[in-house]
Amino acid sequence: MSESIGKKFKEARKARGLSVADIAHATRITEPQILGLEADDYSGFPSISYARSFLNIYGNFLDVDVVSEMEAMARPGLTEFRGAPLAPKVAMEPQDSVIPIVKGLPEVRPRQVKSVLVPLLFLTMLLLLPTSFLLGRRLGQLEARAVADVGSAGAAGAEAEPSEEKPIERDPIKERRPSDGSLPSAPLRPPTANPDLDALIGSPPSRR
Numbered sequence: 302m303s304e305s306i307g308k309k310f311k312e313a314r315k316a317r318g319l320s321v322a323d324i325a326h327a328t329r330i331t332e333p334q335i336l337g338l339e340a341d342d343y344s345g346f347p348s349i350s351y352a353r354s355f356l357n358i359y360g361n362f363l364d365v366d367v368v369s370e371m372e373a374m375a376r377p378g379l380t381e382f383r384g385a386p387l388a389p390k391v392a393m394e395p396q397d398s399v400i401p402i403v404k405g406l407p408e409v410r411p412r413q414v415k416s417v418l419v420p421l422l423f424l425t426m427l428l429l430l431p432t433s434f435l436l437g438r439r440l441g442q443l444e445a446r447a448v449a450d451v452g453s454a455g456a457a458g459a460e461a462e463p464s465e466e467k468p469i470e471r472d473p474i475k476e477r478r479p480s481d482g483s484l485p486s487a488p489l490r491p492p493t494a495n496p497d498l499d500a501l502i503g504s505p506p507s508r509r
Contacts, residue, residue: 344384
């Protein structure tokens with residue numbers, strides 16, 4: 302009689318000096334499932350497909366041929382194999398609505414949701430209309446004030462334009478300043494006649 306696949310797994314693991322914990326860490330298979338594979342007991346797996354998947358992983362890790370066992374698990378018409386069912390059992394409860402029902406909360410139907418949403422949307426629109434009106438009015442006032450400020454600034458700028466420059470008065474004395482750095486000479490003016498001074502010193506002889 303040939304050795305079972307579980308016994309092959311156990312012997313290969315011990316030959317490599319590996320513990321069940323080492324295998325679980327390397328393959329991400331739980332220790333109870335590893336022990337189940339080595340004992341040819343698949344009842345710890347939720348279905349045959351899960352058992353076949355872990356069997357293939359364990360066989361590749363220990364380099365053990367699992368082809369015959371995989372073929373036996375894939376026989377047609379099989380509903381259970383060494384304790385593993387064909388598919389996991391899921392309790393299904395009949396529901397007449399696509400909306401999930403949460404325990405402890407009242408069941409809400411689509412018509413009830415619609416009847417609540419319509420008044421809520423209408424109330425929201427009523428609340429938003431005054432706000433939008435006041436906001437538009439405020440924006441209009443700010444725009445008008447900005448236009449008025451721009452106009453007044455333009456008028457003030459036009460009034461503040463500088464007048465024509467006055468001609469610079471020239472100083473004839475400064476213009477007659479010599480280039481050698483000496484003081485400019487006073488302009489020559491004819492002497493003013495003084496009768497009293499002429500009577501004291503005598504009138505100067507007239508030149509003929």
